[in-house]
Amino acid sequence: MSLRFGFGTNGLGDNRLPDALRLLADLGYDGVALTLDTGHLDPYAEDFERDLPRIAALLDKLDLAVVIETGARYLLDPRRKHHPTLISEGSEQRIGFLERAVRIGAELGAEAVSFWSGNRPADEAVPDDELWGRLVRGVERVITVAELHGVRLGFEPEPGMLVEDIAGYERLIAALGDPGALGLTLDLGHCRCLEELSVPDCVRRAGDRLVNVQIEDMRRGVHEHLEFGRGEIDFPPVLAALAEVGYRGLVSVELPRHSHDGPGVAMRSIEFLRAAAPGSEPDLRDLVAGYAKPGGTDWLDQQVAEIALDQAVIRRVFPLVGLRCGRTPAGDSGLCVDDAARIVLLEALGLHGPELTAELTDLYRYGDAAERRAVLHALSHLADLDDSAVPLVLDAVRSNDTRLISAALGRYAAAHLDDDAYRQAVLKCVFTGIPLADVAGLAERTDAELRRMFEHYAAERLAAGRTVPDDVVTLLEGPA
Amino acid sequence: MRIFDPHIHMTSRTTDDYEALRGAGVRAVLEPAFWIGQPRTSVGSFVDYFDGLVGWEPFRAAQFGIKHYCTIALNPKEANDPRCREALEVVPRYLAKEQVLAVGEIGYDSMTPEEDEVFAAQLGYAREYGLPVLVHTPHRDKPRGTERTLDVVRESGIDPSHALVDHLNELTVKTVLDAGCWAGFSIYPDTKMDEARMVAILQEYGLERILVNSAADWGRSDPLKTYKTGLAMLEAGFTEDDVDRVLWRNPVEFLSASGKLDVAELEAGTESPSGALFEGNSILRGSR
Numbered sequence: 097m098s099l100r101f102g103f104g105t106n107g108l109g110d111n112r113l114p115d116a117l118r119l120l121a122d123l124g125y126d127g128v129a130l131t132l133d134t135g136h137l138d139p140y141a142e143d144f145e146r147d148l149p150r151i152a153a154l155l156d157k158l159d160l161a162v163v164i165e166t167g168a169r170y171l172l173d174p175r176r177k178h179h180p181t182l183i184s185e186g187s188e189q190r191i192g193f194l195e196r197a198v199r200i201g202a203e204l205g206a207e208a209v210s211f212w213s214g215n216r217p218a219d220e221a222v223p224d225d226e227l228w229g230r231l232v233r234g235v236e237r238v239i240t241v242a243e244l245h246g247v248r249l250g251f252e253p254e255p256g257m258l259v260e261d262i263a264g265y266e267r268l269i270a271a272l273g274d275p276g277a278l279g280l281t282l283d284l285g286h287c288r289c290l291e292e293l294s295v296p297d298c299v300r301r302a303g304d305r306l307v308n309v310q311i312e313d314m315r316r317g318v319h320e321h322l323e324f325g326r327g328e329i330d331f332p333p334v335l336a337a338l339a340e341v342g343y344r345g346l347v348s349v350e351l352p353r354h355s356h357d358g359p360g361v362a363m364r365s366i367e368f369l370r371a372a373a374p375g376s377e378p379d380l381r382d383l384v385a386g387y388a389k390p391g392g393t394d395w396l397d398q399q400v401a402e403i404a405l406d407q408a409v410i411r412r413v414f415p416l417v418g419l420r421c422g423r424t425p426a427g428d429s430g431l432c433v434d435d436a437a438r439i440v441l442l443e444a445l446g447l448h449g450p451e452l453t454a455e456l457t458d459l460y461r462y463g464d465a466a467e468r469r470a471v472l473h474a475l476s477h478l479a480d481l482d483d484s485a486v487p488l489v490l491d492a493v494r495s496n497d498t499r500l501i502s503a504a505l506g507r508y509a510a511a512h513l514d515d516d517a518y519r520q521a522v523l524k525c526v527f528t529g530i531p532l533a534d535v536a537g538l539a540e541r542t543d544a545e546l547r548r549m550f551e552h553y554a555a556e557r558l559a560a561g562r563t564v565p566d567d568v569v570t571l572l573e574g575p576a
Numbered sequence: 577m578r579i580f581d582p583h584i585h586m587t588s589r590t591t592d593d594y595e596a597l598r599g600a601g602v603r604a605v606l607e608p609a610f611w612i613g614q615p616r617t618s619v620g621s622f623v624d625y626f627d628g629l630v631g632w633e634p635f636r637a638a639q640f641g642i643k644h645y646c647t648i649a650l651n652p653k654e655a656n657d658p659r660c661r662e663a664l665e666v667v668p669r670y671l672a673k674e675q676v677l678a679v680g681e682i683g684y685d686s687m688t689p690e691e692d693e694v695f696a697a698q699l700g701y702a703r704e705y706g707l708p709v710l711v712h713t714p715h716r717d718k719p720r721g722t723e724r725t726l727d728v729v730r731e732s733g734i735d736p737s738h739a740l741v742d743h744l745n746e747l748t749v750k751t752v753l754d755a756g757c758w759a760g761f762s763i764y765p766d767t768k769m770d771e772a773r774m775v776a777i778l779q780e781y782g783l784e785r786i787l788v789n790s791a792a793d794w795g796r797s798d799p800l801k802t803y804k805t806g807l808a809m810l811e812a813g814f815t816e817d818d819v820d821r822v823l824w825r826n827p828v829e830f831l832s833a834s835g836k837l838d839v840a841e842l843e844a845g846t847e848s849p850s851g852a853l854f855e856g857n858s859i860l861r862g863s864r
Contacts, residue, residue, distance in 0.1 A: 412672060415672040415673045415674060416672065416674065418674050419674045419836055419838070462669050462670075464630035464631055464634075464673045464674070464675065465630065465631045465632075465634065465635060466674075468631070495632075496632075497631065497632060497635050499635070
């Protein structure tokens with residue numbers, strides 16, 4: 097089951113809603129996160145009753161799935177952003193709006209209706225207990241309407257609000273007696289901003305409560321929605337985690353401050369997501385077919401067939417791959433054609449768990465540099481590997497062979513090295529001139545200790561009258 | 577001048593040597609597995625050495641735009657040491673590697689029964705893996721040792737043109753060429769050949785099936801002896817093409833018997849040192 101991507105219409109605020117929907121369908125989005133807003137299916141506008149069926153028909157025609165978002169800034173109060181909320185004075189208006197949103201969701205066949213708690217009121221000194229009481233009472237009423245219409249609700253933790261993290265959501269559903277209708281809307285950028293767990297682990301923790309997902313880049317401690325690549329999140333493991341937990345809803349880009357370049361952002365975002373999604377990595381056989389020497393693909397197919405009959409064949413043919421298939425880089429995949437072909441051979445073994453690790457270890461142990469490099473790359477491609485292959489990564493990082501060190505620091509290392517080993521490996525890259533861009537998971541795993549190590553490294557370089565590599569400077573200048 | 581040195585022990589040499597080699601036109605080297613000057617005491621010592629020959633040393637060489645190949649074998653001297661005999665069993669695992677172009681150095685040191693057994697076993701490996709052999713001739717009792725070597729090679733059934741008999745001199749060259757094998761000459765100060773004697777041999781025997789190497793190692797030796805022989809040839813009236821034949825085309829032709837030498841790739845890949853590696857390596861940058 098592949099992931100389904102959507103785009104938040106609040107990032108296309110300068111486009112008419114029907115235009116925005118057509119644009120997203122043309123770009124190949126699977127759905128939209130539709131924020132009811134002034135100018136976008138405004139439920140308080142005069143011609144709302146006329147617009148609703150038209151939008152429903154258009155969504156249907158364009159085959160776009162939809163979730164309803166209710167975070168418009170000035171829809172209820174033209175002067176006060178997000179006001180009123182479920183926990184402020186005047187919450188009745190918010191509850192009424194949410195009930196209305198549920199009915200609209202039912203009309204449009206929405207997969208979820210999403211909402212949040214609201215900030216603690218600035219003008220009222222109310223203890224948190226009382227605010228929680230208001231929240232629970234308000235949410236109960238929305239749930240009642242949602243159950244009536246058979247619409248799923250997604251409650252979204254929002255940094256700075258009364259409920260700002262997954263723990264807060266869990267407290268809320270506990271207080272409500274775990275109502276089935278109240279799922280979780282998880283904004284993955286928020287996870288990076290403030291959750292203790294890594295983003296993929298947040299997804300795993302949310303698990304089957306997930307009914308709606310928002311996605312964008314973000315930096316630790318800064319609640320600013322960023323285009324992909326501008327923040328610190330390593331997305332392939334995040335998307336892999338969504339697939340892993342069996343999430344089937346929309347994963348919608350949430351960039352509400354980017355409307356000035358909305359169509360451009362929407363286009364770049366879907367390209368990025370497709371490239372980062374599991375299974376979207378170039379197929380290894382396609383890479384071999386595209387870059388192998390003449391006869392290389394046929395030779396590989398033959399060896400795969402033989403390995404299927406007798407696994408021991410791999411020990412004989414593994415060294416020959418470069419000769420038979422060639423050694424050129426396979427496009428911008430980060431692999432050479434012999435790496436890709438060797439990983440295909442490893443997959444053909446059909447081994448798992450400890451048996452797979454044992455074979456990888458043997459091939460690495462007796463491998464020349466190219467064979468070892470392929471085994472190291474394979475760690476990030478093969479499924480079913482636990483921590484047991486970490487010694488291979490550590491061996492490679494102890495070497496001074498930059499081909500091995502950089503191959504070792506792929507997704508597997510990012511997921512399995514402990515903090516000390518990971519930091520030392522990153523520092524080794526800096527010392528041996530491997531670009532930090534080649535190191536998987538760096539944005540997520542950079543911590544105070546690694547920054548300290550880099551600072552000392554930079555100071556040593558400067559004291560010796562040498563320059564500091566650009567990527568180290570960039571990392572040190574980035575937000576803490 | 578483009579040079580392929582078919583016998584040089586770079587493991588024992590410095591980066592200065594690599595730089596000088598490349599500067600003199602050496603674009604490829606073949607490093608035969610041999611003795612390391614001090615006796616090894618276990619098979620593990622061989623394994624680490626072989627790993628270096630297919631791992632670290634080619635990486636080091638690549639920094640300087642030099643393609644590094646090797647030969648793998650249990651050498652005759654240590655064939656006599658029971659602590660090292662097990663190495664014979666790990667040799668095949670390395671013969672399959674793509675940069676291992678021959679089985680070697682094999683042959684005789686003191687012509688003992690142990691050496692006989694190990695020599696024969698490794699000629700068997702060469703047939704099994706379809707590789708040529710690099711045969712060392714003993715430094716002591718050389719003419720007798722060379723004749724016995726040729727007998728064993730002949731009896732093994734290996735195509736003589738797939739055998740390089742090395743460290744020859746004026747006294748042994750004729751028998752080797754007559755046997756149809758390749759004749760290797762090490763231009764090595766004091767103990768082996770020098771440039772002038774080498775030129776005289778080329779004048780007498782011609783250029784066919786003759787290879788010139790420096791055999792530079794941990795002893796007092798000169799890695800630029802191939803280049804200096806080229807200069808001596810030119811001075812003696814040989815043409816540039818003659819020099820290219822002896823120092824490049826002959827080693828390429830002999831080692832092509834391995835089926836692993838991609839000549840087009842070799843000629844293209846060693847045009848100049850690889851920029852990426854130059855930037856990315858951990859050796860060249862003294863500043864790191």
